Amino acid sequence: MKESILIQGGQIIDPSQGIDAIGSLLISEGKISWLGKGEETPPQPDYDILNAKGLIVCPGFIDLHCHLRQPGDEEKETIASGTSAAARGGFTTVCCMPNTNPPLDNQTAIEFIKSRSALEGMVRVLPIGCISKGRKGGELAEMGELALSGVIAFSDDGEPVPSSHLMRQALDYSRAFDLPVIDHCEEKALTEGGQMNEGVISTRLGLRGIPSAAEEIMVARDLALAELTGGRLHIAHVSTEGSVDLIRRAKEKGIKVTAEVTPHHLTLTEEKVIGYDTNAKVNPPLRTKKDIKALIQGLNDNTIDIIATDHAPHTEADKLCEFDLAPFGISGLETALGSLMSLVHGGELGLVTLIAKLTNEPARIISNKYAKLGTLATGAPADVTIFDPALEWVVEPKAFASKGKNTPLAGEELKGRVMATIYQGKLVYKDDSIKVKES
Numbered sequence: 001m002k003e004s005i006l007i008q009g010g011q012i013i014d015p016s017q018g019i020d021a022i023g024s025l026l027i028s029e030g031k032i033s034w035l036g037k038g039e040e041t042p043p044q045p046d047y048d049i050l051n052a053k054g055l056i057v058c059p060g061f062i063d064l065h066c067h068l069r070q071p072g073d074e075e076k077e078t079i080a081s082g083t084s085a086a087a088r089g090g091f092t093t094v095c096c097m098p099n100t101n102p103p104l105d106n107q108t109a110i111e112f113i114k115s116r117s118a119l120e121g122m123v124r125v126l127p128i129g130c131i132s133k134g135r136k137g138g139e140l141a142e143m144g145e146l147a148l149s150g151v152i153a154f155s156d157d158g159e160p161v162p163s164s165h166l167m168r169q170a171l172d173y174s175r176a177f178d179l180p181v182i183d184h185c186e187e188k189a190l191t192e193g194g195q196m197n198e199g200v201i202s203t204r205l206g207l208r209g210i211p212s213a214a215e216e217i218m219v220a221r222d223l224a225l226a227e228l229t230g231g232r233l234h235i236a237h238v239s240t241e242g243s244v245d246l247i248r249r250a251k252e253k254g255i256k257v258t259a260e261v262t263p264h265h266l267t268l269t270e271e272k273v274i275g276y277d278t279n280a281k282v283n284p285p286l287r288t289k290k291d292i293k294a295l296i297q298g299l300n301d302n303t304i305d306i307i308a309t310d311h312a313p314h315t316e317a318d319k320l321c322e323f324d325l326a327p328f329g330i331s332g333l334e335t336a337l338g339s340l341m342s343l344v345h346g347g348e349l350g351l352v353t354l355i356a357k358l359t360n361e362p363a364r365i366i367s368n369k370y371a372k373l374g375t376l377a378t379g380a381p382a383d384v385t386i387f388d389p390a391l392e393w394v395v396e397p398k399a400f401a402s403k404g405k406n407t408p409l410a411g412e413e414l415k416g417r418v419m420a421t422i423y424q425g426k427l428v429y430k431d432d433s434i435k436v437k438e439s
């Protein structure tokens with residue numbers, strides 16, 4: 001293959017530059033080198049051609065929230081398998097949560113992630129460091145050391161920060177580094193033993209419920225602390241109507257808060273749990289149609305800034321047990337786009353908005369060092385996702401690159417599929433139907 005590749009005749013959508021037009025994109029030496037509209041031809045002659053007619057061409061997706069499980073739980077996922085799943089899902093940057101074993105709460109651990117990703121990663125991996133030592137909620141991790149080693153945020157994800165005082169300190173310190181604190185909002189006193197959303201269905205199934213209030217209490221507390229400290233707060237996996245309202249009001253007041261929602265909380269309800277499918281067990285739990293409506297409204301009015309997968313792979317054995325004993329989590333990288341496109345096809349979310357929530361919006365949260373992510377601007381790293389918005393396909397977990405086959409979507413038909421992913425100018429994934437020709 002040549003050094004340069006021309007992605008020809010696709011519908012180029014780049015929200016960072018306000019571009020939505022048929023055209024061609026030239027990639028040279030790992031960078032975006034030219035973007036031409038209509039039939040324009042590039043200024044240089046020597047390149048391979050990827051025919052993108054009928055396909056969407058956009059900046060590579062950025063996932064601010066995923067679990068790669070390495071070190072410590074390599075049977076669930078590794079940096080190699082997780083980034084391979086990311087490439088198939090159209091993600092060229094993934095930010096990995098620090099709830100590994102041992103947790104990412106020191107410089108050595110971050111160096112491990114960076115060196116492993118450089119060796120085995122199919123796409124860019126940006127680590128997130130712990131808020132507290134060992135994620136135990138007792139004392140702060142060495143946040144300064146973590147910031148210097150290159151973390152893009154702090155989080156104890158998987159667990160909340162129970163102490164208001166510690167959360168206050170974290171938000172205070174993070175301000176000095178201009179890095180966000182990513183908040184897993186859960187009041188544990190209300191979720192102990194909880195299995196699914198609390199309501200009529202949990203009662204009928206005889207499963208202990210997790211009330212919306214368990215999330216909203218923490219959202220409210222931490223918005224108050226963000227206001228007090230002026231620190232940057234990012235609320236992970238928002239799942240309830242009440243949380244959306246709280247965040248909306250906080251933004252109106254000028255509090256520095258951003259928020260994310262997952263594809264599963266946008267497209268699936270608690271009814272998925274009927275039948276006790278452990279693959280539908282996730283934290284926070286799948287909620288109701290009313291919550292979904294509020295979450296979509298939140299995306300559309302920018303109360304919710306981004307979509308992140310919360311990709312949480314588990315082994316089959318982990319999930320093959322009684323509902324009460326199964327771990328929480330959905331393997332989401334490879335079904336994200338197909339799931340989300342159902343909102344576009346249903347007229348609930350615009351295609352450009354969807355792409356913005358997966359590209360330039362997360363890039364904005366990741367901070368200035370990486371400002372060239374999430375864009376097809378000339379000179380930016382050539383991270384490009386090419387997808388067919390209308391292709392119908394059936395979810396087969398066995399075909400996942402992720403080790404985590406735990407999806408509640410097995411056997412379901414999705415409309416919209418990633419056809420090729422380019423990371424720093426290299427094709428890291430392509431569907432068999434995509435041919436690259438020499439010019």
Ligand SMILES: [Zn+2]
Nearest residue numbers: 157158184236
């Ligand atoms: Zn979480």
